[in-house]
Amino acid sequence: MKKNDSITPREEDMGKWYSEICLKAELMAYTKVKGFIVYRPYGYAIWENIQKWLDAEFKKTGHQNVYMPLLIPESLLKKEAEHISGFAPECAVVTEGGGKELDEKLYVRPTSETLFCDHFHDILSSYRDLPLKYNQWCSVVRWEKTTRPFLRGSEFLWQEGHTLHRTEAEAREEALKMLEIYNRLGREVLAIPFMTGRKTNREKFAGAEETYTVEALMPDGQALQSGTSHYFGQGFASHYDIKFLDEDNTLKVPYQTSWGVSTRLIGSLIMEHGDDNGLVLPPFIAPIQVVIIPIRPGDDPKVMEVSRHLKETMEAKGLRVLLDDTDKTPGWKYAQYEMKGVPLRIDVGPRDLKDNKVMYVRRFDEKKDFWPLDEQIAQRAFDQMEEITKGMYDKANRYLLSHIIEVHTWDELADVIKNGKGYAKMMWCGDEDCEIKIKQELNATSRCIPFDQVPFMDTDPVCGKKAKYVVLFDRAY
Amino acid sequence: MKKNDSITPREEDMGKWYSEICLKAELMAYTKVKGFIVYRPYGYAIWENIQKWLDAEFKKTGHQNVYMPLLIPESLLKKEAEHISGFAPECAVVTEGGGKELDEKLYVRPTSETLFCDHFHDILSSYRDLPLKYNQWCSVVRWEKTTRPFLRGSEFLWQEGHTLHRTEAEAREEALKMLEIYNRLGREVLAIPFMTGRKTNREKFAGAEETYTVEALMPDGQALQSGTSHYFGQGFASHYDIKFLDEDNTLKVPYQTSWGVSTRLIGSLIMEHGDDNGLVLPPFIAPIQVVIIPIRPGDDPKVMEVSRHLKETMEAKGLRVLLDDTDKTPGWKYAQYEMKGVPLRIDVGPRDLKDNKVMYVRRFDEKKDFWPLDEQIAQRAFDQMEEITKGMYDKANRYLLSHIIEVHTWDELADVIKNGKGYAKMMWCGDEDCEIKIKQELNATSRCIPFDQVPFMDTDPVCGKKAKYVVLFDRAY
Numbered sequence: 001m002k003k004n005d006s007i008t009p010r011e012e013d014m015g016k017w018y019s020e021i022c023l024k025a026e027l028m029a030y031t032k033v034k035g036f037i038v039y040r041p042y043g044y045a046i047w048e049n050i051q052k053w054l055d056a057e058f059k060k061t062g063h064q065n066v067y068m069p070l071l072i073p074e075s076l077l078k079k080e081a082e083h084i085s086g087f088a089p090e091c092a093v094v095t096e097g098g099g100k101e102l103d104e105k106l107y108v109r110p111t112s113e114t115l116f117c118d119h120f121h122d123i124l125s126s127y128r129d130l131p132l133k134y135n136q137w138c139s140v141v142r143w144e145k146t147t148r149p150f151l152r153g154s155e156f157l158w159q160e161g162h163t164l165h166r167t168e169a170e171a172r173e174e175a176l177k178m179l180e181i182y183n184r185l186g187r188e189v190l191a192i193p194f195m196t197g198r199k200t201n202r203e204k205f206a207g208a209e210e211t212y213t214v215e216a217l218m219p220d221g222q223a224l225q226s227g228t229s230h231y232f233g234q235g236f237a238s239h240y241d242i243k244f245l246d247e248d249n250t251l252k253v254p255y256q257t258s259w260g261v262s263t264r265l266i267g268s269l270i271m272e273h274g275d276d277n278g279l280v281l282p283p284f285i286a287p288i289q290v291v292i293i294p295i296r297p298g299d300d301p302k303v304m305e306v307s308r309h310l311k312e313t314m315e316a317k318g319l320r321v322l323l324d325d326t327d328k329t330p331g332w333k334y335a336q337y338e339m340k341g342v343p344l345r346i347d348v349g350p351r352d353l354k355d356n357k358v359m360y361v362r363r364f365d366e367k368k369d370f371w372p373l374d375e376q377i378a379q380r381a382f383d384q385m386e387e388i389t390k391g392m393y394d395k396a397n398r399y400l401l402s403h404i405i406e407v408h409t410w411d412e413l414a415d416v417i418k419n420g421k422g423y424a425k426m427m428w429c430g431d432e433d434c435e436i437k438i439k440q441e442l443n444a445t446s447r448c449i450p451f452d453q454v455p456f457m458d459t460d461p462v463c464g465k466k467a468k469y470v471v472l473f474d475r476a477y
Numbered sequence: 478m479k480k481n482d483s484i485t486p487r488e489e490d491m492g493k494w495y496s497e498i499c500l501k502a503e504l505m506a507y508t509k510v511k512g513f514i515v516y517r518p519y520g521y522a523i524w525e526n527i528q529k530w531l532d533a534e535f536k537k538t539g540h541q542n543v544y545m546p547l548l549i550p551e552s553l554l555k556k557e558a559e560h561i562s563g564f565a566p567e568c569a570v571v572t573e574g575g576g577k578e579l580d581e582k583l584y585v586r587p588t589s590e591t592l593f594c595d596h597f598h599d600i601l602s603s604y605r606d607l608p609l610k611y612n613q614w615c616s617v618v619r620w621e622k623t624t625r626p627f628l629r630g631s632e633f634l635w636q637e638g639h640t641l642h643r644t645e646a647e648a649r650e651e652a653l654k655m656l657e658i659y660n661r662l663g664r665e666v667l668a669i670p671f672m673t674g675r676k677t678n679r680e681k682f683a684g685a686e687e688t689y690t691v692e693a694l695m696p697d698g699q700a701l702q703s704g705t706s707h708y709f710g711q712g713f714a715s716h717y718d719i720k721f722l723d724e725d726n727t728l729k730v731p732y733q734t735s736w737g738v739s740t741r742l743i744g745s746l747i748m749e750h751g752d753d754n755g756l757v758l759p760p761f762i763a764p765i766q767v768v769i770i771p772i773r774p775g776d777d778p779k780v781m782e783v784s785r786h787l788k789e790t791m792e793a794k795g796l797r798v799l800l801d802d803t804d805k806t807p808g809w810k811y812a813q814y815e816m817k818g819v820p821l822r823i824d825v826g827p828r829d830l831k832d833n834k835v836m837y838v839r840r841f842d843e844k845k846d847f848w849p850l851d852e853q854i855a856q857r858a859f860d861q862m863e864e865i866t867k868g869m870y871d872k873a874n875r876y877l878l879s880h881i882i883e884v885h886t887w888d889e890l891a892d893v894i895k896n897g898k899g900y901a902k903m904m905w906c907g908d909e910d911c912e913i914k915i916k917q918e919l920n921a922t923s924r925c926i927p928f929d930q931v932p933f934m935d936t937d938p939v940c941g942k943k944a945k946y947v948v949l950f951d952r953a954y
Contacts, residue, residue: 096582
């Protein structure tokens, strides 16, 4: 049920709906430079909550945070040919410093592989130093022509993990382990079911041997790449001359990984869960988890008394609670916190208090019910956080599962893609030509080769050749 | 007692001693671009611990985190004349983006006042929106000719608070309140006693009406500005057209503050507490608070058993504990953790275990003693954190107090400054000419006008005119 007249309905114009939520939920603001946004307190707090969860997981798995420089000298960036050709065209370049023209151009980091490699070259000496498991939280700049808040910006915030290992097996395991952390972030925190798998050669990261991905499916049937984890093999390490003395006293080249997620996840959240009344936030990253609305507090002093007591006991449980005791009307407040996607609302009114109860309303499914005013009430609110997360995940997962469509012919493929029906699950021959044809004619790309391979026909419907892999094709953000 | 032969004694060459600690304690590494460093895990973890304490204090006092863009268009930077003239010469400038020459130069932020002002202009409308209390964690770039790790870099990490208030009184109070948080950070966390006060007009921040400062005194008698808090008045707000509709229905210009500390604090820590054996870290920001060294574990299985038990029980108390069970010699380990400044070391050896005790050694004062192996041991280690912090603070404070020298004549002033005896506490007429003369002839600047003003003579010894303020002069990093 649409109650908020102030935003464009999603069905009418999804792009407009999206932009309006970004502004009206006060997630961001535009600036004078295209593609560079202000992360406002409410938007930034979501990112801080995502950071907090991920950072704890990274540290639990033995990773250490570091900080690399903002600027990369051109000569350093150029050492890995494939990497520079992938990134140079989208870089911002510093040519003046301290009032003078610089001798060498400095690139604002679009990603920090080259910096990590240069540092690894300097510090690695023995097999005893391995593995080196580093992570960095920072912003990166990639010049974009078409920009959209969170989804595609010329600057975005992210984390980038960079690790070195003694053996190929250990590095491959690391890349998959970090992907699984992203997958759990989706399932346990963001309530977003991801499709996981590896990228085709054509869609791999510039310089990677293998790229793994977590992909979300948006309500318009398009995919949104939400995080990647790369196994680099020894490519970068060889180009940047990274070596270690192994136990057998010979010099060896280590195996490398990198992995990252960005503020794009906020875009993912908005589109995955939002509705015509605004944002719908999963509880564990919501800046406000519970909002308490006192109704006609002038009628009964108990209204404010109970409201304050609820806030206190819920905060004691670790919940993030807002008690809105401003003089605005309850109706205005309902609309406001629906727009901001607060997971749980509690109305404290004189009539319900007479029956010794309060009403709660869940944002994501609009479920309303009453809780008796007893000692269990804070615990009940606390338990709702887990329950709402599960409910949101299940809803999103039902949508996902019903939008993976097996296609057996070119026409079926074209129908799924053109009509935004979701992922086209197709048997693929493994040849880039088919991907190019699909890109040219349908503007879709292979999103991933799912880990779970269950072949369902023998030939590739695009070229008629023998099929090798199950692949998901889709248009993507 | 100097036990570590691998670094230059501080007395011999303080600059060399400092650089060697930075490298050997693995705080940082140099990169190919001058003034840009890698913050290695051990150095970055110190910053993370400082961040954690400050961020909690900022949030407790009602501040919200935001993130502003990395790049500032030239036209925006130019709106406040004093500000641009102060910062433009030390900026890094982006002139190319996405493979093309840009129409307008973009400055890598040297500080973000102009960005915050532009945003405040966009979002402020009513007195109900005030105060706006924002903070940002980020890196900034200021091109420096002479650089030194942490103390002066072309890029550094910092936080910058930016707030808007309805009244002058409230804004002035905010600026002082934030300075007091920095002062408490020194006293309670970093064990650094700061001199606090306000800057003279000459030493103020470009565009501020009042600059407050916390200054640390280094062992060579030089001052180190460690944090500043500015009251801007309505200057920036007027230039950037920031207005709000007040309760009386008239448009008014708000009052503004900004305040910041940076990774310079890590430099402060190194110099304030370090000795000829390396770093000495105050416990609350130490990445490792307790290191446990098993001695001859092969002689008695109880050595490892007790070591592991101590680690567990101490971690249960929230302590950051490292048990070094590598096959390196105890002597190598002692030197290593002294270099890294770990506050508390515990040796677990077979001989002491026979007497049911373990030995502990405090890094900062080399105090050694025994603890009986009973249930209180983790609590004793925990209590040491507070005790060591106090001990380090008292030591530093005794040094500070004995290095504030009242000067009554030019010769006394010159003696204190030239011989690095500490702060020259001088009665000053308030005229910039005296500051210029002191700068030109002694290379010293006024560090602050202390809040606590106790005049001790009537005339300024530099010019002979009537004295107005007690001021501390010193050379500074």
